Amino acid sequence: MAHESFEDETVAAMLNKDFISIKVDREERPDVDHIYMAVCQAMTGQGGWPLTVFLTPEKKPFFAGTYFPRSRKYNRAGMVEIVAQIAGKWQEDAQRIREVGDQIIQETSSRMLEHRSGGEVSEQTLHEAFKLYEDRFDPENGGFGDSPKFPTSHNLSFLLRYYEKTGKPKALEMVEKTLDAMHRGGMYDHIGYGFSRYSVDDKWLVPHFEKMLYDNALLTMTYIEAFQVTEKKKYAEVAEQIIAYVLRDMTDVGGAFYSAEDADSEGEEGKFYVWTPDEVEVVLGPDEGDLYAELFDITESGNFEGHNIPNLIETTLESFAKRKQIPLDELKKRIEAARVKLFAHREQRIHPGKDDKILTSWNGLMIVALSKAARALDKPAYAEAAAKAADFLLEHLRRKEDGRLLARYRDGEAAFLGYVDDYAFLVWGLIELYEATFELRYLREAVQLNEEMLRLFWDDEKGGLFFYGSDAEQLLTRPKEIYDGAMPSGNAAAALNLLRLSRLTYDAKLSQVADEQLQAFAGAVVNYPPGHALMLAALDFAFGQPSEIVIAGDPGKVETQQLLRTVHRQYLPNALLILHPSGVAGEEVRKLIPLASDKLPLGGQATAYVCQNFACHSPTTDLEELEDLLNANGSH
Incomplete structure (x- = not known):
C-alpha cells in the first residue's frame, strides 16, 4: 500500500484535502496497534497488516480494513473510491458517523475487557495442552498447522518442559522434528545465519525474508534448551550461529540490539539471499561449486522464482557424505570454507534495510537468550554481551527524573513510556543474567522494575496487567494481552517472574500476586491451552x-x-x-x-x-x- 496508494499523487491529494493521515509504527506504539486491530477484527471479522483505520477527530474509529489497492480490483474496494465516499458521507452527516464510532468503541471495549477467569487451571491443563499440540502437529514437516508456518518457539519450549516432567517421548519428538526441519529449510540463512520471520509453505522452504530480533532470541533459547535435554551438539551449534548473526549484524556500538532486517533489497523480496548455480561456481570454482550446489538444492530451474534458496530439506550432511563417500569431517570443513567465501561475496551485494531502533522488550528477550547460552555452553562472552545490553537499557531507556522505563531508543533519543512487555521481558532478562553472572545488581534491578510494573500496570479490580501504564496516554480502552502470538505475552512472562522472584526474595506478597495473575487469565488458558505456552510454563512452575x-x-x-x-x-x-x-x-x-x-x-x-x-x-x-x-x- 505504501507504493500503490500513499505514494500515488491522486490518492495523496485526496487524503490531504479531507483527512489528517497518521502513520503508526506498530513496534513503537503497540498499544495503538492492539486497540485498532481489535477494532478491525470486530468490524470485519479479521485482522492483519497493513491496517487501515478511519477515525473521527475524537479518534473514534468508524471504518477499518487491511489491504486496499489504489483502485477497485478483484472485488476489493480501492483507496480512491473509499476516500471519496467517506469524505462525502462526513460532509452529509458527520453526527451519524460519530454515533457509529461510539457503537464500535462500545463493542470493542466489551470484547477486550471480557473477564477471562471463569475457569480453574490445574496440572490437567498441561496435559490437555499437550494433546492439542499433538493433534495440530505436522508429522511430515514439523511445526503445527498448515502454511504459513511461524517458528513460535515458546510452544516448543513448553513441550520440552512437558517432556522433562512426564517423560513422554512424543513431546520431545515433536520438538526435535520441528527444530531440525526449521534449520534445514530455507527459513534458516545457511550462509549468514539467523532465522527469517516465517515460512510461506509447510516445508519451511520459502521464507518471508525479514529477520526479527525477537524470533532469533526465542529460537536461541529453544535450541539451547534442546541441547541441554538431548545433549546433541547440533542444537548448540545452531544457537551459536544465531548468536553470531545477532552480534555481527544486529548489535549497536553501545551493546544493545537492533530490531529487524527487511525482506527486500533493490525493490525485490529475498534478492539479497538467493543464488544461481553460475553465481556459486564463480565464487567457489567448478568442483566445490558443484558440490555445494548439489548439497544445498541450487539448480538451474530454481526453487524460488527462478532463483535458489539454499536448503537441506531433501538431505543432511551425514547422508550426503555417505552417498558421496566423503568423510563427514572433511565434508564439514569443505562446506564451511565454501560458506565463508559465499558470505564474503554476498556482503558485496546491496543489503536489505536495517531497522536500527532499539526496543526494550525485544532486547530483554535477547538478554534472556544470551544468558541461557552463556550458562549452558560455558561461554562467558555471551554473558558479557548480555550484560552490555542490559547496562545500555538501564542507562539509556529509563527516564532520568524518575526511572520510568521507556520503550524505544534511536539516534540518541529514548521515547514512549514502556509497556508491560518492556517491563516483563527486561525483568526476565535480568533474572537470567543474574544466574549467568551472579552480579547481584541485576537481581536488584529486576526486583525494582517488577515493583514498578505492578504499580503502573496491575488491575486492582480483576487482576492481571494492563498493556499500557496508568500514567500513559489513555486510549479507547486499556487492554490486557494474554495470547502468545509470534512472541509470548507480557502477562505470561510476568507470571513466571513473579513466581521466581517471590521464592528468591521470600516475598509472600509477590507469591499472592502470582496466584492472582494465574487466576485472572484462567478462563482464557483453559479455553485454549496451546495459545498460552509461556503461561503454561508458569503453571508448570506453580504446580510443580x-x-x-x-x-x-x-x-x-x-x-x-x-x-x-x-x-x-x-x-x-x-x-x-x-x-x-x-x-x-x-x-x-x-x-x-x-x-x-x-x-x-x-x-x-x-x-x-x-x-x-x-x-x-x-x-x-x-x-x-x-x-x-x-x-x-x-x-x-
Missing part, C-alpha cells in the same frame, strides 16, 4: 516442585566454578540458582536472598545445597553427587 540450588563458595575458585558448571549444564526449568560468596558480598546476597543465609562452605570447600520447597538435602562438595541430587530431586 521448584528447586533452589545454592552454591556456597568463592566465585574465583575452580571448585566453585565446577559446581556451577554442573548445574548450568543441566536442563532445570524450575530451578533457581544462587551463588553465596563469603565476606561483604555474601552479606549483600543474604539481605536480598534470605534462603542463602545458612548455606556456608563446608570445611572451607565450595559446597552445593539442593533444596525443594525450602527443605534441603545434605550439602555436598562432590560433583557426581551433585549431579545425582539434581536428577533424583525432580528438579527436571
Whole structure:
C-alpha cells in the first residue's frame, strides 16, 4: 500500500484535502496497534497488516480494513473510491458517523475487557495442552498447522518442559522434528545465519525474508534448551550461529540490539539471499561449486522464482557424505570454507534495510537468550554481551527524573513510556543474567522494575496487567494481552517472574500476586491451552516442585566454578540458582536472598545445597553427587 496508494499523487491529494493521515509504527506504539486491530477484527471479522483505520477527530474509529489497492480490483474496494465516499458521507452527516464510532468503541471495549477467569487451571491443563499440540502437529514437516508456518518457539519450549516432567517421548519428538526441519529449510540463512520471520509453505522452504530480533532470541533459547535435554551438539551449534548473526549484524556500538532486517533489497523480496548455480561456481570454482550446489538444492530451474534458496530439506550432511563417500569431517570443513567465501561475496551485494531502533522488550528477550547460552555452553562472552545490553537499557531507556522505563531508543533519543512487555521481558532478562553472572545488581534491578510494573500496570479490580501504564496516554480502552502470538505475552512472562522472584526474595506478597495473575487469565488458558505456552510454563512452575540450588563458595575458585558448571549444564526449568560468596558480598546476597543465609562452605570447600520447597538435602562438595541430587530431586 505504501507504493500503490500513499505514494500515488491522486490518492495523496485526496487524503490531504479531507483527512489528517497518521502513520503508526506498530513496534513503537503497540498499544495503538492492539486497540485498532481489535477494532478491525470486530468490524470485519479479521485482522492483519497493513491496517487501515478511519477515525473521527475524537479518534473514534468508524471504518477499518487491511489491504486496499489504489483502485477497485478483484472485488476489493480501492483507496480512491473509499476516500471519496467517506469524505462525502462526513460532509452529509458527520453526527451519524460519530454515533457509529461510539457503537464500535462500545463493542470493542466489551470484547477486550471480557473477564477471562471463569475457569480453574490445574496440572490437567498441561496435559490437555499437550494433546492439542499433538493433534495440530505436522508429522511430515514439523511445526503445527498448515502454511504459513511461524517458528513460535515458546510452544516448543513448553513441550520440552512437558517432556522433562512426564517423560513422554512424543513431546520431545515433536520438538526435535520441528527444530531440525526449521534449520534445514530455507527459513534458516545457511550462509549468514539467523532465522527469517516465517515460512510461506509447510516445508519451511520459502521464507518471508525479514529477520526479527525477537524470533532469533526465542529460537536461541529453544535450541539451547534442546541441547541441554538431548545433549546433541547440533542444537548448540545452531544457537551459536544465531548468536553470531545477532552480534555481527544486529548489535549497536553501545551493546544493545537492533530490531529487524527487511525482506527486500533493490525493490525485490529475498534478492539479497538467493543464488544461481553460475553465481556459486564463480565464487567457489567448478568442483566445490558443484558440490555445494548439489548439497544445498541450487539448480538451474530454481526453487524460488527462478532463483535458489539454499536448503537441506531433501538431505543432511551425514547422508550426503555417505552417498558421496566423503568423510563427514572433511565434508564439514569443505562446506564451511565454501560458506565463508559465499558470505564474503554476498556482503558485496546491496543489503536489505536495517531497522536500527532499539526496543526494550525485544532486547530483554535477547538478554534472556544470551544468558541461557552463556550458562549452558560455558561461554562467558555471551554473558558479557548480555550484560552490555542490559547496562545500555538501564542507562539509556529509563527516564532520568524518575526511572520510568521507556520503550524505544534511536539516534540518541529514548521515547514512549514502556509497556508491560518492556517491563516483563527486561525483568526476565535480568533474572537470567543474574544466574549467568551472579552480579547481584541485576537481581536488584529486576526486583525494582517488577515493583514498578505492578504499580503502573496491575488491575486492582480483576487482576492481571494492563498493556499500557496508568500514567500513559489513555486510549479507547486499556487492554490486557494474554495470547502468545509470534512472541509470548507480557502477562505470561510476568507470571513466571513473579513466581521466581517471590521464592528468591521470600516475598509472600509477590507469591499472592502470582496466584492472582494465574487466576485472572484462567478462563482464557483453559479455553485454549496451546495459545498460552509461556503461561503454561508458569503453571508448570506453580504446580510443580521448584528447586533452589545454592552454591556456597568463592566465585574465583575452580571448585566453585565446577559446581556451577554442573548445574548450568543441566536442563532445570524450575530451578533457581544462587551463588553465596563469603565476606561483604555474601552479606549483600543474604539481605536480598534470605534462603542463602545458612548455606556456608563446608570445611572451607565450595559446597552445593539442593533444596525443594525450602527443605534441603545434605550439602555436598562432590560433583557426581551433585549431579545425582539434581536428577533424583525432580528438579527436571
